[in-house]
Amino acid sequence: MTAHATHSVIGTAGAEGIDDVEAYMQRLGQAARHAATAMRRVDTASKNAALAAMARHLEAARAEVLAANARDLDRGRANGLDAALLDRLALDDARLQGMIDGLAQVAALPDPVGEIDGLRAQPSGIQVGQMRVPLGVIGIIYESRPNVTLEAASLCLKSGNACILRGGSEASESNAAIAECIRRGLDEAGLPSAAVQVVATTDRAAVGRLISMPEYVDVIIPRGGKSLIERITREASVPVIKHLDGVCHVYLDASADLEKALAIAVNAKTQRYGTCNTLETLLVDEPLAASLLPRLASAYAEHGVELRGCERTRAILGDGVVPASEADWEAEYLAPVLAIRVVDGVEEAMAHIERYGSRHTDAIVTENYSLARRFMTEVDSSSVIVNASTRFADGFEYGLGAEIGISTDRLHARGPVGLEGLTTRKYVVFGDGQIRS
Amino acid sequence: MTAHATHSVIGTAGAEGIDDVEAYMQRLGQAARHAATAMRRVDTASKNAALAAMARHLEAARAEVLAANARDLDRGRANGLDAALLDRLALDDARLQGMIDGLAQVAALPDPVGEIDGLRAQPSGIQVGQMRVPLGVIGIIYESRPNVTLEAASLCLKSGNACILRGGSEASESNAAIAECIRRGLDEAGLPSAAVQVVATTDRAAVGRLISMPEYVDVIIPRGGKSLIERITREASVPVIKHLDGVCHVYLDASADLEKALAIAVNAKTQRYGTCNTLETLLVDEPLAASLLPRLASAYAEHGVELRGCERTRAILGDGVVPASEADWEAEYLAPVLAIRVVDGVEEAMAHIERYGSRHTDAIVTENYSLARRFMTEVDSSSVIVNASTRFADGFEYGLGAEIGISTDRLHARGPVGLEGLTTRKYVVFGDGQIRS
Missing domain, CATH: 3.40.309.10 (Aldehyde Dehydrogenase; Chain A, domain 2)
Structure with a gap:
């Protein structure tokens, strides 16, 4: 079955209304929450179709994406970014091909959603198991590498989640161009556009809002330097899956x-x-x-x-x-x-x-x-x-196929986090009229 | 193998040094962190022996525990506690027997620690799986029912964790008497006394400190009314496994x-x-x-x-x-x-x-x-x-044997939380000299 897009596209491209960052982030949050509900109903074939469609649109938009990236690089050089940062920011044909191939790899991964573990009969006669389901809405905050936009989007999509992506300001044009390919892919597959939203403002207040909307966002995954991650962890009221040091x-x-x-x-x-x-x-x-x-x-x-x-x-x-x-x-x-x-x-x-x-x-x-x-x-x-x-x-x-990061936390996900780490498990109970005595 | 107690008993009985709540909670936290390290090495037989010894000490101390409880009830009545609260606070022979039987039930549960899931060979030749390990140090904050002291201690112990328990002030004498039985049981089995510590001050600042020591406490589980849980969630800098409404x-x-x-x-x-x-x-x-x-x-x-x-x-x-x-x-x-x-x-x-x-x-x-x-x-x-x-x-x-609570969170544990919810999984890799190319 396929969920139909019922919400307008918000925030993936234009700058409409972004003067008010609070209100803008709230709209993104609400749209993501609605999209997450729709995503729960989406079957594996539709998700894979969206990934394939994204790959086609990215292929078709190669020149535009590289041009957007060139503008980011020009601006970065003008702003005096160092060589390592410019290298992380830069896209070329090979990197773009890697991103396109990555979509096919994610499509080929087994869908974790719906798997039922440990279904066993209990003395009362009910059968109880645990079904793997999407986490809901995932907020991802990252720095300069624009390929993260596509990677994160594809992993969240395949695991049935809606996501809000906040990349580095230095990659804003690249990210907007990639976001447009993602949006076209979602549309073509009949999935809600708000399943993947790229924050279209570079205002830092957007991050502050993203990490403090537990009503709309279920988990935050920061990817970047230790100071960024420590700050987000300290300030977030949404649970964070984080990676700190590797000594x-x-x-x-x-x-x-x-x-x-x-x-x-x-x-x-x-x-x-x-x-x-x-x-x-x-x-x-x-x-x-x-x-x-x-x-x-x-x-x-x-x-x-x-x-x-x-x-x-x-x-x-x-x-x-x-x-x-x-x-x-x-x-x-x-x-x-x-x-x-x-x-x-x-x-x-x-x-x-x-x-x-x-x-x-x-x-x-x-x-x-x-x-x-x-x-x-x-x-x-x-x-x-x-x-x-x-x-x-x-x-x-480790055979996870891909990772959204490596968690140094103890709860939920520890070590490399793949699709499974983007899901949670609910209990499912199959009865035949049982009541509790 | 058995871990030997290397730390002095802190905080389970006396009021030594509790004028300074900050310093007292810090000592509890440090002792718990050390005990958690020792607990990782403790085998199932030793944990079950401690549970059995606790049951014997509780059996032997029936009169003292009931007398302590009677003092709590007298004070409660004098302070005008309502009938429902007094009922939750009250112990009698039957409830005490239920607590003693509960220890045997927890001892009979399978030990989740050490279980390895999904061990599979990867193309590089390494074998990778996930081993279930204790969470570490668990802080539990609860209200009037003194049987929670024993229940929480037994589940944390069986899952290989150290715990810091903070019960309601109205149950302080009952909890101290139960804590003494727990301590004797741990000693008898050669486990560190600080594996289970009951906060011996009714100062509310102790809760504030307990939920903000991520260096010593890995997770907080509040059990009680919605307002308590909301406050703890809002103020905690340690992750919280919580239960809010059931509509x-x-x-x-x-x-x-x-x-x-x-x-x-x-x-x-x-x-x-x-x-x-x-x-x-x-x-x-x-x-x-x-x-x-x-x-x-x-x-x-x-x-x-x-x-x-x-x-x-x-x-x-x-x-x-x-x-x-x-x-x-x-x-x-x-x-x-x-x-x-x-x-x-x-x-x-x-x-x-x-x-x-x-x-x-x-x-x-x-x-x-x-x-x-x-x-x-x-x-x-x-x-x-x-x-x-x-x-x-x-x-x-659901066949979990016991529960420490029901989680309405999405991350880590969702629904009834048993022993498994008190553990986490680390990756284990078995190689034969493999290097990465």
């Missing part, structure tokens, strides 16, 4: 296979420096240190990684290694810098992780069955890994 | 079996009046109204239920029925009062539920397969029921 550890136990230890320790640090699942502090079991640390140091040197070590590390590697301070154990470098500490066994390693870690992703390398089992049970991180690189902590690598 | 509906479709319709409509309203899953507004499909409403009215009359009806209801039942106003459609009466509305089919019924309901529990009575399926899919409530009484929306009836 990730690899512990190399004396029982490790040395080749695996070396490969994992190097990969976890050097495969990419700027990601949240990158290794930041390496913990080395004392019996391994003398033989392994020099080999590790030369591998890291090849990659240009600066090492900061504890006293025992420096006793082995020499004074070339910068002494590590307390701040180093807490650092999320996101850079070719690595803290190294020699520890006495798994107990001390776990105590270090408990004290300094951010509960994101932590790994052990060991061939010892009981140690692996213990680390797995006792380390309290969103991903706990035995004998593999921390860089695997990712929605695609 | 529950039963819709009797023209396709219903009339005897089932009658039985369910009467049971859902009259089996208990004060519960959140009690029927508050009955929706009757127009073709049924003329024949069924008079039978329903006489059944409700036997129970002394006051009816408030729409115009069509009153046209059938006469002017004896009070006209329903907008306020009636929104009312959670928790009393022998029922609003009745005649509607034209399932569409209008669902629109009414969407507009006026509280998304708690809503039921349809129908023999029509497609209608049942549609209602089940489209009604957005924490429990959606076909052909059974709304009164089944309960942790025990």
Whole structure:
């Protein structure tokens, strides 16, 4: 079945009425709430049809989207944005193709909505299970990358939610052009236009309003720097699914296979420096240190990684290694810098992780069955890994198909958040006239 | 394995240092955070041993607990508490036995901690699954019933959490006596005493501090009246799992079996009046109204239920029925009062539920397969029921074994919250040296 659009398009393109940001956001919220009700009835085929239609419209609008992006880039250069930010902002044919392909990938994912788990008969005769349903209205606040607009829209749509997207002001023209393709796709598939709304004002008051309308918005997902996320979490009256730091550890136990230890320790640090699942502090079991640390140091040197070590590390590697301070154990470098500490066994390693870690992703390398089992049970991180690189902590690598982010929260969703994390479960009860006595 | 208590008992009995509530709550929080770390390592047998030991200590301390309760009741009467509140506060041999039996029931429940779901190999060769782990530290804020102290402690303990319990000041002596039995049980089983801490001050500032220590408390569960819960939700900086209204509906479709319709409509309203899953507004499909409403009215009359009806209801039942106003459609009466509305089919019924309901529990009575399926899919409530009484929306009836409350939130836990709702899931990855390319 298909829900028909019953609400006018608000806020995806024009600037109508945006002088009054409060009222504008309220209209977006109301329209999203109505759209969410309609979206609950939409079947998988209609959602996939909308994704396919969006891909066609984006394909057809390549030139317009790139032109809009060029205007954003020009403005950004004029405003003195730095090169890294301009790079995140920039679209080209390859990135656009990636976005178009991403829509097909989301369409190919299984639809989580409607799945019923654990349906069991109870002593009263009723059958009780839990049905997966959309969360409702999702507000997403992000920064410069315009491809997030399409990614977030496609994941929210596939999971049956309505969403309100607030991108960075530096990407406003790109986002408006992409929003127009999304709107055409929704229209073509007969879905409500307000299922995906892109906030069309760069006024920062819009964010303040978005995070304080629990009557219209069920959850906020901020994507961006830590300060943005902390501010939103502090000020929001709507629940937030958030990602803070990734201070990730690899512990190399004396029982490790040395080749695996070396490969994992190097990969976890050097495969990419700027990601949240990158290794930041390496913990080395004392019996391994003398033989392994020099080999590790030369591998890291090849990659240009600066090492900061504890006293025992420096006793082995020499004074070339910068002494590590307390701040180093807490650092999320996101850079070719690595803290190294020699520890006495798994107990001390776990105590270090408990004290300094951010509960994101932590790994052990060991061939010892009981140690692996213990680390797995006792380390309290969103991903706990035995004998593999921390860089695997990712929605695609975990088989979620895509991710809207990685949650460092404990409630609701923890770790990579895919379609399932954008849903909730309600109880369903099948009876045959049962009453309670 | 068993975690050994490494922290001194704080706050379960004495009034040491409670002049400074801020510092006192901070000590409770720190001790709870440490205890939560230890609790992650505790196996099922040790947790069950603690529950059994608590039951023995409660059995041995029956006289002391009842004496403490008698002092609370005396003080309550002197302070002019009303009869309903005194009844909720009162313990007797039967209620105490119920509490002791409850501990054995929680011990008999399957331990949710450590369960791994969905472990699957990924293309890279790693295996990825999700392991159920404790939430951490749970703060529970409740009102007069002292049995909640034991119930909440046992559920938090069994799910591997540490908890901080803040009961009503009117039950302070009862709660202190029960806390002492809990503490002895924990000690006897070698678990940290701070795994269960009962706030030993009646100063209201303690609540304000408890809900604003995200560094020590992972989630707050308030149990009590709507105003308490709204205030806590508004002021908390810790996530809250909450229960607000239960404005529950039963819709009797023209396709219903009339005897089932009658039985369910009467049971859902009259089996208990004060519960959140009690029927508050009955929706009757127009073709049924003329024949069924008079039978329903006489059944409700036997129970002394006051009816408030729409115009069509009153046209059938006469002017004896009070006209329903907008306020009636929104009312959670928790009393022998029922609003009745005649509607034209399932569409209008669902629109009414969407507009006026509280998304708690809503039921349809129908023999029509497609209608049942549609209602089940489209009604957005924490429990959606076909052909059974709304009164089944309960942790025990749903097979959870026990419940810490019923959540009307959308994130994390929705509907009755049992042991599983007190846990979260982390990703676990089993590799064999894999690195990411």
